[in-house]
Amino acid sequence: MSAVPHVHVARSPWWFKLLGRVLEPWVRIKRDPAEPTTLLRSGAAVCYAIERDGTSDALILERACREAGLPSPMQLLELPGRRRRSVFSLSRRHGWLFGRTDARGPKEPLGQLIRAIEDDPTRDIQVVPVSIYVGRAPARESGWFSVLFAENWLVVGRFRRMLALLLNGRDTVVHFSTPVSLRDVMGESHSLTPERLTRKIARVLRTHFRRVRAAVIGPDLSHRRTVVDAVLTTEPVRDAIAATASKENITLAKAQRRARDFALEISADYSHPVVRSSSFLLSNFWNKLYDGIAMHHFDKARAAAPGHEVIYVPCHRSHTDYLLLSYQLHHSGVVPPHIAAGVNLNLPVVGPILRRGGAFFLRRSFKGNALYSVVFNEYLAQLVDRGVPLEYFIEGGRSRTGRLLAPRAGMLVMTLRAFLRAPRRPVLFQPVYIGYEKLMEGKSYIGELSGKPKEKESLLGLIRGLKVLRQRYGHVTLNFGEPIALTPMLDAVAPDWRATTADADTRPDWMNSVVDDLADRIQININRAADVNPINLLALVVLATPKHAMAENDLLAQLELTKSMFVELPYSDRVTITPMNPQSIVAYGEQMGWIRRVRHPLGDVLVTDGEQAVLLSYFRNNVLHLNAAAAWVAACFLNNRRMSRSSVIRLGRVIYPFIQGELFLPWDQDGFAAQLQDTIEFFVRRGLLESSADGRVLERGPGQDDGAYQLRVIARSMLQAFERYYIAIAALVKNGPHTMSSGELETACTLTAQRLGLLNELSAPEFFDKALFRGFIQKLREVKIVWTDKAGKLDFSDALEDMVRDARVILAREVRHSILKITPGGDNDRDLDARPPADPGETTAESLHERHVANEEIRHREHPGV
Secondary structure: OOOOOOOEOOOHHHHHHHHHHHHHHHHHHEEOOOOOHHHHOOOOOEEEEEEEOHHHHHHHHHHHHHHHHHOOOOOOOEEEEEEEEOOEEEEEEEEEOOEEEEEEOOHHHHHHHHHHHHHHOOOOOOEEEEEEEEOOOOHHHHOOHHHOOOOOOOOOOHHHHHHHHHHHHHHHHEEEOOOOEEHHHHHHOOOOOOOHHHHHHHHHHHHHHHHHHHHHHHHOOHHHHHHHHHHHHHHHHHHHHHHHHHHOOOHHHHHHHHHHHHHHHHOOOOOOOOHHHHHHHHHHHHHHHOEEEEEEOHHHHHHHHOOEEEEEEEEOOOOOOHHHHHHHHHOOOOOOEEEEHHHHHHOOOHHHHHHOOEEEEEOOOOOOOOOHHHHHHEEEEEHHHHOOEEEEEOOOOOOOOOOOOEEEEEEHHHHHHHHHHOEEEEEEEEEEEEOOOOOOOOHHHHHHHHOOOOOOOOOHHHHHHHHHHHHOOEEEEEOOOOOEHHHHHHHHHHHHHHOOOOOOOOOOOOOOHHHHHHHHHHHHHOOOOOOOOHHHHHHHEEOOOOOOEEEEHHHHHHHHHHHHHHHOOOOOOOOOOOOHHHHHHHHHHHHOOOOOEEOOOOOOOOEEHHHHHHHHHHHHOOHHHHHHHHHHHEEEEEEOOOOOOOOHHHHHHHHHHHHHHHOOOOOOOHHHHHHHHHHHHHHHOOOOOOEOOOOOEEOOOOOHHHHHHHHHHHHHHHHHHHHHHHHHHHHHHHOOOOOOHHHHHHHHHHHHHHHHHHHHHOHHHHHHHHHHHHHHHHHHHHHOEEEEEOOOOOOOOOHHHHHHHHHHOOOOOHHHHHHHHHHHOOOHHHHHHOOOOOOOEEEEEEHHHHHHHHHHHHHHHHOOOO
């Protein structure tokens, strides 16, 4: 055992004590960890290493040690030839007022410590790195001026440090790191000379302090020029500049200026003071707009992040998404990410503020501009290489329907390439679900879905849009989904991926499959972290009635059933559900203006109508995926009293790939079948279905039964999706093979859906969303039911006709007839609808009389007394 080294407890100079007393009222210290004494090793002297030389840091350190019961940094260590204090800094300032910083500061004290250990084999000294931050995140009440003197990456002078202490000293953090045993280091590096060992230890300490500072206040991006210069000096950019100059016959200098202009147009100009100032402004902004902002599972996200390049990939539903996420991360003590924003947001006044908040801008398309593409790729690679947290939306734009959009892989591809070139830090994708109760952009979304052109962003439009600030928008929830590590995905697909060349133009054969899988996982994990708020539940229930009206008792019962189903059949352990009971949900919906009450002697009716119903469909679509399995089981009993359990499961397996592709569901076909089984058991427990013949046969009650009514409400939440599928397959079969291209089929489906919507007064604009038809047709290709012939026309297998026959189980005859009548093509209506079911005898249609009774009951429930 090593002997305890001899130390002398020395008195601090009188001026040091005096300054300590003067400073004490202005400084409040938070230690990290709270009990740093547990870090120390017994039997070894302590010497503290701080990042910067300065009296204020020495005073803060001395006080923090005293309050924690640690050895004082002012005590003297016995070293060869002299005594010295138990503290040294990595940089020293020479001179009192205008001294210059010398980065070689630790060379002398470290050399003395090493020589002391060499002279005494029984001696050890433990060096404790201590990081001191004054005003990492000033409190809201401390004012805007204080953020200018908060902690950053600049080496500030004594006067600026004094102002920082006066303004932000009450938010001082002293971070003690694990001690480093100099004897252990010398043993591991015995081949090094004392001089080289000194330089090595100093280098390790500098790296350590940079990492701690980056974790606390973010990476060092205070100089935008350094990032831009680094981009312009990379080999791919230099080659692209030369190629541009040659191709366009311009001078190399002109091509270089163009590349620099592109880099400046793209790059963020991150400013810690602006970020902190903005947080004060946004606090008031959110308080005026929202009744509260909640975050769930953030602790799991924070625990997974250390040591990773974190890329936040939230859903995109509003312009406030990125502001909310950055604000909440900063407010929680996490570095806000750099955000990929469309160049359309680079507006006068607004653009510079967003840029200083971490936004970097990209054009919607890189086509036809190879130089811009290379510059952007290299800029993104620089951010990844420097460990800058990123945020981007893989949907490419804001969802106008409330559903997750089909992902666009551009940013994922660029991120993957940047990582492959320099895999220094593992990449972690962090999905985030953002849920609202009301949207600022709601009315503009309706207009765009109805065919109006998207209004371009402009400063004038932003000013005109400020009127939305007069309203309240309820609560917002940010749910952090399960993170996705990139390295295990690469190991599974391409075990030799580390040998991939760093050539920026190289695209390995496996890259497309990795990117597609990654994009799907991100969307799936976003949906697995959904928040079910009161408005989501109201939308699911009220919009599932023909007139968007329900008797109050029926509404309360349906809300209770839906919420219980989500609780008892959990979609994921990260889904959160409102704690409100049905009565509170109804009252809250009335308060928010989503539903209105119609008084009636036989019982009040709750109604949503007109534009409100269309807007409410957005919030139904947010959580439609949670209801998919239940909606399918319930839909099987819309037109049938009795079905075999095996038919429900078999048909569910057939339809599942299309529901999965549209709603990003997490199961494979077996998993979905298991979910259907659990849903059936839930319905049996609740009395909505009866099970007989040892569970092989399922039966619902008659049409006027409460259970049958509740099943109809559940089924209708997904009925429009099933109708869309039927439109597409009916159009194909009706026109025949080799007659329509994919584009022609999309157009035919969209026109059919629009006309059907007009005839039935549908309040869901996404019913005729061309992107949904495109996704369905693509899924038909993927499952090999449809393919393209040599002439570019669509051909299909017999399985498509089987799907047409199976649709008779779900869709009523009048619905099928209406679709077939409207759909353009050959006159094959009778042939399509006359085909027998795929499994004759498995279903029993209800009688016309029973259906009439059921319809009358629905009318009575929705309009009592009418």
